[in-house]
Structure formats: C-alpha cells, structure tokens
Amino acid sequence: xxxxxxxxxxxxxxxxxxxxxxxxxxxxxxxxxxxxxxxxxxxxxxxxxxxxxxxxxxxxxxxxxxxxxxxxxxxxxxxxxxxxxxxxxxxxxxxxxxxxxxxxxxxxxxxxxxxxxxxxxxxxxxxxxxxxxxxxxxxxxxxxxxxxxxxxxxxxxxxxxxxxxxxxxxxxxxxxxxxxxxxxxxxxxxxxxxxxxxxxxxxxxxxxxxxxxxxxxxxxxxxxxxxxxxxxxxxxxxxxxxxxxxxxxxx
Amino acid sequence: xxxxxxxxxxxxxxxxxxxxxxxxxxxxxxxxxxxxxxxxxxxxxxxxxxxxxxxxxxxxxxxxxxxxxxxxxxxxxxxxxxxxxxxxxxxxxxxxxxxxxxxxxxxxxxxxxxxxxxxxxxxxxxxxxxxxxxxxxxxxxxxxxxxxxxxxxxxxxxxxxxxxxxxxxxxxxxxxxxxxxxxxxxxxxxxxxxxxxxxxxxxxxxxxxxxxxxxxxxxxxxxxxxxxxxxxxxxxxxxxxxxxxxxxxxx
DNA sequence: CGTAACTTTGATTCAATTCAAAGCCCGTGG
DNA sequence: CCACGGGCTTTGAATTGAATCAAAGTTACG
Numbered sequence: 224x225x226x227x228x229x230x231x232x233x234x235x236x237x238x239x240x241x242x243x244x245x246x247x248x249x250x251x252x253x254x255x256x257x258x259x260x261x262x263x264x265x266x267x268x269x270x271x272x273x274x275x276x277x278x279x280x281x282x283x284x285x286x287x288x289x290x291x292x293x294x295x296x297x298x299x300x301x302x303x304x305x306x307x308x309x310x311x312x313x314x315x316x317x318x319x320x321x322x323x324x325x326x327x328x329x330x331x332x333x334x335x336x337x338x339x340x341x342x343x344x345x346x347x348x349x350x351x352x353x354x355x356x357x358x359x360x361x362x363x364x365x366x367x368x369x370x371x372x373x374x375x376x377x378x379x380x381x382x383x384x385x386x387x388x389x390x391x392x393x394x395x396x397x398x399x400x401x402x403x404x405x406x407x408x409x410x411x412x413x414x415x416x417x418x419x420x421x422x423x424x425x426x427x428x429x430x431x432x433x434x435x436x437x438x439x440x441x442x443x444x445x446x447x448x449x450x451x452x453x454x455x456x457x458x459x460x461x462x463x464x465x466x467x468x469x470x471x472x473x474x
Numbered sequence: 475x476x477x478x479x480x481x482x483x484x485x486x487x488x489x490x491x492x493x494x495x496x497x498x499x500x501x502x503x504x505x506x507x508x509x510x511x512x513x514x515x516x517x518x519x520x521x522x523x524x525x526x527x528x529x530x531x532x533x534x535x536x537x538x539x540x541x542x543x544x545x546x547x548x549x550x551x552x553x554x555x556x557x558x559x560x561x562x563x564x565x566x567x568x569x570x571x572x573x574x575x576x577x578x579x580x581x582x583x584x585x586x587x588x589x590x591x592x593x594x595x596x597x598x599x600x601x602x603x604x605x606x607x608x609x610x611x612x613x614x615x616x617x618x619x620x621x622x623x624x625x626x627x628x629x630x631x632x633x634x635x636x637x638x639x640x641x642x643x644x645x646x647x648x649x650x651x652x653x654x655x656x657x658x659x660x661x662x663x664x665x666x667x668x669x670x671x672x673x674x675x676x677x678x679x680x681x682x683x684x685x686x687x688x689x690x691x692x693x694x695x696x697x698x699x700x701x702x703x704x705x706x707x708x709x710x711x712x713x714x715x716x717x718x719x720x721x722x723x724x725x
Numbered sequence: 726c727g728t729a730a731c732t733t734t735g736a737t738t739c740a741a742t743t744c745a746a747a748g749c750c751c752g753t754g755g
Numbered sequence: 756c757c758a759c760g761g762g763c764t765t766t767g768a769a770t771t772g773a774a775t776c777a778a779a780g781t782t783a784c785g
Contacts, residue, residue: 294713296628296709296713302620316613316617318606318612319613348599348602354598355595359569361616362570365616366567368616369567369575371623372553372619377547377551377670379773410731410732411731411733419627421773421775423734427733429733442781459551461545461546461548462526462548631740671741672743674743674765675741677765677766678741678765681766693750
C-alpha cells in the first residue's frame with residue numbers, strides 16, 4: 224500500500240528528496256521507504272498537524288506549503304520554536320514520552336507525507352543508512368537550537384532579524400526557490416515571537432533595512448537587494464569547525 | 475573487553491543507570507551494552523572532552539563530576555548550551571557532519587564512560603529498545619532546548635534564575651542528591667551566560683532571593699529554604715500536555 | 726464592502742546592561 | 756605558614772535598547 228492514489232507522488236520523483244530522508248538511501252532503500260509512506264489530503268491554513276499530548280504515531284515530511292511549530296505555557300504564552308518548509312521532517316519532539324509536545328500548524332495550504340514510526344523503526348533495523356539518517360536529522364535540529372540560543376542571548380534585534388532573513392534565503396535557495404525574492408508566509412508578529420522581539424521592533428527594522436537599501440519590502444514580499452550588506456548585519460557567525468585544529472592543541 | 479580494569483564499574487551496578495541508557499534495557503541487553511563501553515581515566519577541571527571539528531567517534535555518559543557544553547562564534551563569544559551531570563549522555567551534536575560541534579568541558583574532576591558510536595549503532599540494529607532509547611534521549615534534548623527558547627524569549631531575569639535553580643534541584647534529586655542543598659559547580663558568569671544575563675544581574679538576584687528568605691547563599695553553596703516561594707518565582711510553566719484534549723477539539 | 730487582523734509610526738518607559746570600584750576567596754610559592 | 760595575585764563576586768550609579776503604550780493606516784477575507 225503506498226497511500227491514497229490521489230496524492231501519490233513517489234519519493235523517487237519528489238523534488239525535495241535531496242533534503243529529506245531519501246538523501247541517505249539508495250534506489251532500493253528509497254523504494255522500501257516509499258512503500259510505508261502515507262500521503263494525506265492537504266491541510267489548510269491554521270490546521271494543526273500535531274498537538275501537545277496527542278499520541279505519537281508518526282513523523283511527517285513536508286511536501287509543500289509551510290508550518291510553524293510552537294509550545295505554550297500555562298498562562299497562554301506561546302513560543303514559536305521553528306518554521307518548516309518542504310523537505311523538513313517534523314514530529315521528533317514526540318519520541319520522548321510518546322506524545323507530541325508541540326503544536327505544528329499549517330501557515331498556508333500544505334501537503335505532507337506521513338511516516339508511521341513503528342514501520343520506520345522496524346525498517347531501520349535492517350537499513351543502517353536509514354537508522355543513521357534519522358539520528359542525523361535530530362542532531363541537526365539540536366545544533367540549530369543551540370545556535371538559536373546564542374542568537375537570542377548575544378545578538379541585538381537587528382542581528383537577529385538579519386540572521387532570520389539570511390536563514391530563510393538559504394533555505395529557499397536549497398529548495399530551488401529564489402534566494403533573493405520570496406514571500407514571508409508568517410506575520411511580523413510570528414517573526415518577532417520566534418526571535419524574542421515585539422511586532423513593533425520587527426516592523427521598524429524591516430523599514431530600517433529598506434531605508435538602508437538592503438532589502439525591499441512590499442507587504443509579505445521581501446527582495447534582498449544587497450546580500451552582502453544583509454550578511455554584514457548578522458554579527459559574527461558560529462565558529463567554523465575548521466578552527467578546531469589550533470584549539471585542539473590544548474585539549 | 476570491558477575497559478580498563480582500574481576504572482571498571484559495570485552498568486549493572488552504576489547508581490545512575492536509571493537515568494542513563496540502561497533504563498530501557500533488560501539484564502541481557504545491559505550486559506551487551508556494558509561490553510562495548512570503555513571506561514577512561516578521569517578528566518580534570520577544564521579538560522575538554524569534545525571540541526568542535528574533532529571527528530565524531532563516540533557518545534559519552536557522565537559517571538561523576540560535571541561538564542558544560544558551549545559553542546563559540548567567530549568573534550570569540552561563547553554560548554553555554556547546557557550543564558551536564560552523572561547519567562547524562564553528551565555528544566549528539568556530532569552526529570550531524572560526523573564532527574563534534576560543541577566544546578564539552580569538565581567543570582571539576584569527572585569520570586566518563588565512552589560509548590563507541592559504530593558499536594552502539596550495530597548493537598541497535600538487533601536491540602529495538604536501544605534504538606528507541608537513543609532517539610528518545612535526543613528527543614528529550616530537543617524538547618529541553620525548545621523550553622529554553624521560551625525561557626530566554628519570554629521570561630524576566632528573576633524567572634530565568636528561578637527556573638535554573640529549580641531545574642538544578644530537580645536534577646540533583648533524581649540523582650539521589652539533596653534537592654534543597656547543593657554546590658554550584660559553575661561560576662555566576664557561566665550561569666549568566668547560559669541564561670542570557672550578565673554576572674552582575676545573577677549576583678544581584680541571588681542576593682535578592684536571599685533577602686527574601688527563599689534561598690541562602692554561601693559562595694558556591696545554595697540552600698533552598700522556601701521551595702514554594704522559589705517555584706513562585708519561575709513564572710508559568712510549560713503547558714502540561716494533559717490540556718490537549720480540550721485543545722484537540724479544534725484540530 | 727465591511728470588519729477584523731495585521732502593520733506601521735511615534736512617544737514614553739523600564740529592565741537589564743554597562744561602567745566603575747571594592748571586596749573576597751583560594752591556590753601557590755616563598 | 757603566611758603573603759601575594761588572579762579570578763570571582765558583590766554593590767552602586769548611569770545608560771540604553773527594546774518594550775510598552777497609543778493610535779492611525781493597510782490588507783484581505785468572508
């Protein structure tokens with residue numbers, strides 16, 4: 224069974240397979256993976272893909288559209304932990320405790336591939352590449368979260384927003400979209416929430432970047448007109464690991 | 475081969491096995507795990523267990539002592555991403571790219587168990603419990619990091635420090651140590667770095683908590699004298715997932 | 726086409742930082 | 756054993772980046 228015929232696009236033909244689990248698999252392995260994937264009907268804007276407490280059954284690969292993930296506190300405050308685009312895998316937060324811990328909400332009409340966890344786990348016992356790829360994806364998420372901690376703790380509002388725009392640009396580019404011209408699917412408020420800033424600050428900064436001729440803003444549409452200047456706004460990047468040799472000497 | 479005889483303590487007898495990988499394993503499985511673990515000689519204060527760029531070979535279980543993990547940016551700024559105590563597993567950041575991404579540094583004389591990754595991976599192919607436990611530990615780390623994002627973005631200095639102290643208290647308690655009386659192995663500066671605060675702010679807050687008779691501070695020694703009041707300082711907690719049923723209705 | 730949600734801009738406030746300066750603790754070496 | 760010095764901690768005063776408060780525009784969707 225490879226899912227509902229209406230929505231069947233095979234991993235083999237998926238334009239995002241180079242970003243998704245299949246990247247680590249050979250042809251045969253990809254076919255096995257493809258066999259356990261269930262293609263679901265589209266989700267619409269604001270539909271919840273996962274909710275905290277809901278029993279964990281699957282991981283989800285995003286096929287089209289975009290999602291935000293967020294957690295909430297008992298006073299109703301919400302923290303957006305990430306934005307997700309095609310090729311991204313979501314749901315790893317549910318492995319601990321077998322219940323999803325986050326909301327994952329569609330920001331526009333979106334399609335997903337459901338990867339039933341038990342089948343994935345069983346498959347991974349005889350596919351080392353799959354096993355390692357899953358750990359690798361989670362490791363990447365951990366590293367991104369650590370990098371986010373530095374951004375939130377050490378960077379100014381301007382640097383945070385600069386970093387956010389460059390990050391989006393890179394991710395769109397990896398997906399074959401323009402790196403210099405894209406639509407924000409999230410609101411200013413959501414950007415601010417994720418970056419630890421208020422709406423007003425985000426708005427003011429976008430205006431400022433535009434006045435400085437770094438970007439052009441037209442509602443949701445962002446055009447990066449001076450990429451170098453934008454990168455100049457983001458402060459110092461994470462150390463390249465290549466520095467480790469000199470540091471290694473004192474270990 | 476079960477490691478150097480000098481430092482051999484078996485998982486079976488380890489007082490932290492209820493927090494560590496063995497928690498998910500039966501007797502036989504634990505023995506297999508025990509066989510691949512290498513016990514190393516102690517690390518001393520400031521020794522580096524991992525360095526960014528160093529080739530990833532192993533995960534490490536902390537047997538005694540304490541560590542901090544941190545990443546650095548090209549301008550030399552450093553961000554402490556976590557503190558680690560006995561039973562904690564570190565090194566997952568290295569799975570992505572096969573190179574460690576963080577520094578992991580001993581904050582005092584400490585002992586570790588090395589878990590060679592290739593052996594662990596091979597073992598996990600025929601031990602589903604081990605396979606799942608590894609994913610679960612990484613998932614827990616992801617959830618902690620997400621919770622950290624909310625703390626950094628939405629909480630005041632007072633709430634952050636309150637949260638930090640309660641978190642330490644809980645972790646010490648899980649490890650069989652006192653939950654109300656403990657030594658900080660980290661400096662005020664390191665606490666501040668992790669929480670996105672300056673040394674001065676951390677110092678002032680500790681003084682304030684003491685004046686309010688919530689804790690008593692004597693250098694590195696903290697005594698929590700009014701646990702309820704301390705918990706009152708930490709702001710609203712993450713939503714308990716039990717709320718999901720009511721929320722689930724609108725999914 | 727009306728209305729609710731989102732965005733922008735300005736004025737004011739404030740929590741935490743920065744700057745500054747003592748004081749304290751602990752390990753080390755004479 | 757005590758004196759010295761470097762790192763850590765505390766406390767105070769001044770500053771500031773971003774938040775908050777306020778209000779007008781704008782967009783888009785039912």
